[in-house]
Amino acid sequence: xxxxxxxxxxxVGAALTVNQTDLSAMxxxxxxxxxxxxxxxxxxxxxxxxxxxxxxxxxxxxxxQRHPHASDRRKVVVVPAAASVAKAVDELMPxxxxxxxxxxxxxxxxRVVIEAFLTRVVGVYExxxxxxxxxDAGGPSAA
Numbered sequence: 841x842x843x844x845x846x847x848x849x850x851x852v853g854a855a856l857t858v859n860q861t862d863l864s865a866m867x868x869x870x871x872x873x874x875x876x877x878x879x880x881x882x883x884x885x886x887x888x889x890x891x892x893x894x895x896x897x898x899x900x901x902x903x904x905q906r907h908p909h910a911s912d913r914r915k916v917v918v919v920p921a922a923a924s925v926a927k928a929v930d931e932l933m934p935x936x937x938x939x940x941x942x943x944x945x946x947x948x949x950x951r952v953v954i955e956a957f958l959t960r961v962v963g964v965y966e967x968x969x970x971x972x973x974x975x976d977a978g979g980p981s982a983a
Contacts (some may be wrong), residue, residue, distance in 0.1 A: 852931045856924065857901060861886070865894050866903060869920040870928065874907070876915055 853863040861884065867885045869875060895918050898904035903924040909915035935960070940963040946954065 848935060852928060855931050856903065856927060858897070858903065861890075862894055862903075864899055865891075865898060866920060866924065866928065869904060869918060870925055874917040874919040876909065876917055880918060 849860070849863065853860060856863065856866070858866065863886055865880055867894070868880060872879075877891050877895055878888065880895070881888045884891060884894070895904065896957070898918070899906060903921050904918050904923060906916045907919050909917050941952075
């Protein structure tokens with residue numbers, strides 16, 4: 841599943857002619873609607889200089905625009921282009937719709953089993969990430 845998910849992300853990136861970092865930036869913009877370059881930099885966990893390059897590429901490809909910030913004239917916000925959002929959604933909908941259809945076909949008993957399994961899988965991931973999250977939060981091991 842992880843490999844297929846990554847392959848699908850590459851497929852969507854290729855359809856939009858963007859690399860993985862640019863696609864991640866577009867995902868953040870699609871979810872948030874608009875972000876300042878600094879906000880985008882934090883979400884992508886890359887430098888502001890690298891974020892400038894990402895935004896430049898997205899603007900050049902027509903996937904985003906820079907607009908003045910609504911309340912702070914010193915800032916700009918990066919806004920996803922409606923046509924690019926629509927194209928991304930067109931690429932995503934076969935998978936989203938397909939998974940939704942499969943979900944509707946499940947019996948209530950199957951849903952309970954799958955939900956319990958996925959809840960435990962999430963727990964495994966959270967346990968594996970716990971040390972990193974403690975460091976990020978400045979926990980006792982952060983010194």
